[in-house]
Amino acid sequence: MTRTVVESATKTVVIGFDEPFCVIGERINPTGRKKLAAELEAGNFSTVEKDALEQVACGAMVLDVNAGVVYNSNPNPNETEPPLMTKMIELVQGLVDVPLCIDSSVPAALEAGLAAANGRPLLNSVTGEEDRLELVLPLVKKYNVPVVAISNDDTGISEDPDVRFAVARKIVERAADFGIPAHDIVVDPLVMPIGAMATAGQQVFTLVRRLREELGVNTTCGASNISFGLPNRHGINAAFLPMAIGAGMTSAIMNPVRAVEMEAIRAANLLMNHDANGGEWIRLAKVLDAVKEGASFAEASQAATQPSSGRRGGRRARA
Amino acid sequence: MTRTVVESATKTVVIGFDEPFCVIGERINPTGRKKLAAELEAGNFSTVEKDALEQVACGAMVLDVNAGVVYNSNPNPNETEPPLMTKMIELVQGLVDVPLCIDSSVPAALEAGLAAANGRPLLNSVTGEEDRLELVLPLVKKYNVPVVAISNDDTGISEDPDVRFAVARKIVERAADFGIPAHDIVVDPLVMPIGAMATAGQQVFTLVRRLREELGVNTTCGASNISFGLPNRHGINAAFLPMAIGAGMTSAIMNPVRAVEMEAIRAANLLMNHDANGGEWIRLAKVLDAVKEGASFAEASQAATQPSSGRRGGRRARA
Numbered sequence: 001m002t003r004t005v006v007e008s009a010t011k012t013v014v015i016g017f018d019e020p021f022c023v024i025g026e027r028i029n030p031t032g033r034k035k036l037a038a039e040l041e042a043g044n045f046s047t048v049e050k051d052a053l054e055q056v057a058c059g060a061m062v063l064d065v066n067a068g069v070v071y072n073s074n075p076n077p078n079e080t081e082p083p084l085m086t087k088m089i090e091l092v093q094g095l096v097d098v099p100l101c102i103d104s105s106v107p108a109a110l111e112a113g114l115a116a117a118n119g120r121p122l123l124n125s126v127t128g129e130e131d132r133l134e135l136v137l138p139l140v141k142k143y144n145v146p147v148v149a150i151s152n153d154d155t156g157i158s159e160d161p162d163v164r165f166a167v168a169r170k171i172v173e174r175a176a177d178f179g180i181p182a183h184d185i186v187v188d189p190l191v192m193p194i195g196a197m198a199t200a201g202q203q204v205f206t207l208v209r210r211l212r213e214e215l216g217v218n219t220t221c222g223a224s225n226i227s228f229g230l231p232n233r234h235g236i237n238a239a240f241l242p243m244a245i246g247a248g249m250t251s252a253i254m255n256p257v258r259a260v261e262m263e264a265i266r267a268a269n270l271l272m273n274h275d276a277n278g279g280e281w282i283r284l285a286k287v288l289d290a291v292k293e294g295a296s297f298a299e300a301s302q303a304a305t306q307p308s309s310g311r312r313g314g315r316r317a318r319a
Numbered sequence: 320m321t322r323t324v325v326e327s328a329t330k331t332v333v334i335g336f337d338e339p340f341c342v343i344g345e346r347i348n349p350t351g352r353k354k355l356a357a358e359l360e361a362g363n364f365s366t367v368e369k370d371a372l373e374q375v376a377c378g379a380m381v382l383d384v385n386a387g388v389v390y391n392s393n394p395n396p397n398e399t400e401p402p403l404m405t406k407m408i409e410l411v412q413g414l415v416d417v418p419l420c421i422d423s424s425v426p427a428a429l430e431a432g433l434a435a436a437n438g439r440p441l442l443n444s445v446t447g448e449e450d451r452l453e454l455v456l457p458l459v460k461k462y463n464v465p466v467v468a469i470s471n472d473d474t475g476i477s478e479d480p481d482v483r484f485a486v487a488r489k490i491v492e493r494a495a496d497f498g499i500p501a502h503d504i505v506v507d508p509l510v511m512p513i514g515a516m517a518t519a520g521q522q523v524f525t526l527v528r529r530l531r532e533e534l535g536v537n538t539t540c541g542a543s544n545i546s547f548g549l550p551n552r553h554g555i556n557a558a559f560l561p562m563a564i565g566a567g568m569t570s571a572i573m574n575p576v577r578a579v580e581m582e583a584i585r586a587a588n589l590l591m592n593h594d595a596n597g598g599e600w601i602r603l604a605k606v607l608d609a610v611k612e613g614a615s616f617a618e619a620s621q622a623a624t625q626p627s628s629g630r631r632g633g634r635r636a637r638a
Contacts, residue, residue: 194589195597201590205565226590230597231604232582239561239586246524246562263551267558270513271520271545278514278549285550 002183004146004218004250006062006099007119013061013099015146015186015218015250020274021241021265022251024101024122024220025060027051028092030069040084041071045091056096057302059266060256062122063096065089065113066103081109089116101148101253107135114143122146122186124253128153128167137178146184147175148220148253157190161203164189165210172215186218186251187211193228194236200226201240205247212248220251223261238264245272259288259297321502323465323537323569325381325418326438332380332418334465334505334537334569339593340560340584341570343420343441343539344379346370347411349388359403360390364410375415376621378585379575381441382415384408384432385422400428408435420467420572426454433462441465441505443572447472447486456497465503466494467539467572476509480522483508484529491534505537505570506530512547513555519545520559524566531567539570542580557583564591578607578616 004015006022015022028051030037036047055063067084074080081104089100102113103124110123125148126136140147149171151164158164168187175185189207192200204226208219226240227233238260241252245268256262266284269275283304290300323334325341334341347370349356355366374382386403393399400423408419421432422443429442444467445455459466468490470483477483487506494504508526511519523545527538540563546555557579560571564587575581585603588594602623609619 198592198595202592231601232607235582235604235607236586236589236600238557239583240590242558242562243565243587243590246565263554264558267555268562270555271559271562273517273521276517281555282550285554288551288554 002212002216002218004122004183004186005120006101006122006146008093008097008099009118011097011099011119017212017218017248017250018274019250020061020269020280021245021249022062022220023060023256023262023265024062024064024251024253025051025055025058025256026064026222026253027055027255027257028063028088029066029103031066037069037071040067040069041073045088048088048091049095052092052095054298054302055256056098057305058256058298059262059301060098062099062101062251063092064101064103064124064253065092067109068104068106077106078108081106082112085109085113086116089113093118107139110136110139114139114145120145122148124148125150125188126171127151128171130154133171133174137175137180140175140180140184141178146186147180148188149175149185149217150188151190159192159197161189161207165207165214168211168217169215172217182216183218186220187215188220188222191221191223191225193230194226195229201243204240204244204249208244208247208249218250219248220253221249223252223254234258234260237261241265242268242271245269257298259291262297263288321531321535321537323441323502323505324439325420325441325465327412327416327418328437330416330418330438336531336537336567336569337593338569339380339588339599340564340568341381341539342379342575342581342584343381343383343570343572344370344374344377344575345383345541345572346374346574346576347382347407348385348422350385356388356390359386359388360392364407367407367410368414371411371414373617373621374575375417376624377575377617378581378620379417381418381420381570382411383420383422383443383572384411386428387423387425396425397427400425401431404428404432405435408432412437426458429455429458433458433464439464441467443467444469444507445490446470447489449473452490452493456494456499459494459499459503460497465505466499467507468494468504468536469507470509478511478516480508480526484526484533487530487536488534491536501535502537505539506534507539507541510540510542510544512549513545514548520562523559523563523568527563527566527568537569538567539572540568542571542573553577553579556580560584561587561590564588576617578610581616582607 006013067081101122101124127150151167153167194200227236241264270281287300325332386400420441420443446469470486472486513519545559546552560583589600606619
């Protein structure tokens with residue numbers, strides 16, 4: 001059985017075919033968030049703190065941490081990212097107890113994150129590009145951590161799912177050369193927008209099955225990409241996630257502070273018999289009742305995790 | 320390729336692996352609807368008319384018609400159902416142009432429906448019970464119609480999915496003895512409540528795959544049974560349907576006047592590449608915008624199908 005073990009100092013999360021779907025919270029990432037980038041440059045970490053607490057309350061089991069800033073004062077990420085990664089990881093693991101996912105395209109930032117993180121973080125990511133394989137796989141081996149493997153290579157991202165499968169196979173084989181087992185590779189088969197490629201959904205479902213059956217690896221994806229450019233995106237995401245889970249997808253890097261997607265994942269867990277006695281589903285139903293009464297999903301989720309505070313579920317902001 | 324052809328006088332619906340999911344509207348059924356039963360006894364068909372129009376506007380591709388009343392004035396369904404079935408079918412096919420599904424446990428009502436229905440209706444249903452096989456399969460053959468086959472037999476409903484599969488196989492084989500092809504059998508593998516049986520979801524997904532791959536038949540189900548007894552049922556249904564569709568389920572007998580479930584099905588169609596250019600998805604997104612503004616799903620759907628009326632989508636009730 002394929003089990004990818006990710007750990008913080010105190011908590012173990014297993015990504016696997018017989019486990020609840022692993023939600024990796026994507027919010028702590030300044031890419032495309034100018035306000036957050038400016039805050040970080042000014043040494044203000046309040047948004048990072050808020051994002052960490054909210055995501056965990058909403059059900060993130062692992063938190064992605066990306067320090068990919070381009071400062072006005074220093075445009076060189078090789079200089080700015082590593083110390084910022086260290087700082088953000090120390091901050092986040094001081095606030096929450098979930099394992100982390102260290103996310104960077106700068107090798108020195110990956111290594112800074114690996115040095116700072118407690119337990120056994122997930123490394124994000126390696127690709128099939130030669131220079132990435134040579135840079136990242138030694139880190140994976142040295143720190144004995146699992147790694148996200150994105151199925152593009154030096155030729156780019158293929159629209160042919162067979163090529164993306166072949167890239168994934170190459171990464172798994174190269175990892176084996178380094179002594180890294182397949183169960184420590186979490187493949188992202190790359191989700192294309194269905195609005196641009198009508199077969200995008202079927203490609204993912206087929207790839208996930210093949211990756212599981214032929215390579216024995218866990219899988220992940222940037223789930224929301226499927227709905228890019230279409231109206232009512234959350235409705236598409238909320239069908240895509242259960243379908244991907246049914247096909248064998250075991251994790252996603254996504255925004256957990258969205259009720260619609262999290263509801264779909266919790267329902268899929270229940271339907272896969274990965275929610276003993278429906279306990280998580282029943283807990284969520286109460287949170288959604290508070291959302292119907294006007295609370296945000298984050299507020300209602302945080303209130304539900306603090307039963308001893310005496311606060312009424314999610315109504316704090318309006319009291 | 321398995322194609323189950325269902326027809327009205329003017330419209331053909333194909334249930335098949337490469338077709339959009341076939342939504343069979345379940346509303347025209349007095350079972351458990353005391354008010355409707357009383358109306359029918361009094362000769363009042365206004366609810367039937369409303370249910371027919373609303374369901375088609377909301378996306379039903381086939382309408383189930385069940386005349387299973389128990390009148391105060393006459394408790395014998397063998398006497399009351401056949402003439403009521405004829406009346407209801409004539410009424411419904413005078414109002415809407417979709418094919419019908421003739422639903423009864425009374426053989427004379429099935430035959431009355433078959434005589435009254437235009438085109439090629441779907442018959443609902445036969446089971447693996449010996450007396451049902453002997454009563455219903457000759458009707459299926461005589462009228463050359465497709466039939467829903469429910470996978471229980473004289474021993475009842477088995478909790479063992481292998482037994483339910485064996486019952487389905489028996490029905491397909493017995494039908495073949497009558498000269499009825501497998502593509503005219505639509506198997507209902509029986510959906511158990513997940514709250515009572517934790518493996519209920521996985522059972523259905525596995526059965527649907529086996530029925531498709533080993534018997535080459537289309538499948539259907541009473542989808543909402545999956546969530547019986549649990550809170551936030553629509554959330555469970557809305558994940559179950561895409562997962563079942565991903566596994567190969569090709570139709571369901573369900574309430575189409577529920578936005579949450581229909582949204583899930585339309586998204587699944589899009590993700591299965593059964594919605595060319597996303598046209599149906601984009602149309603639905605506009606209907607859901609009207610729902611957000613306060614219209615009911617039925618109102619908004621009906622307004623969207625009447626673009627020439629000059630009414631603003633779904634706002635009629637508030638104008």
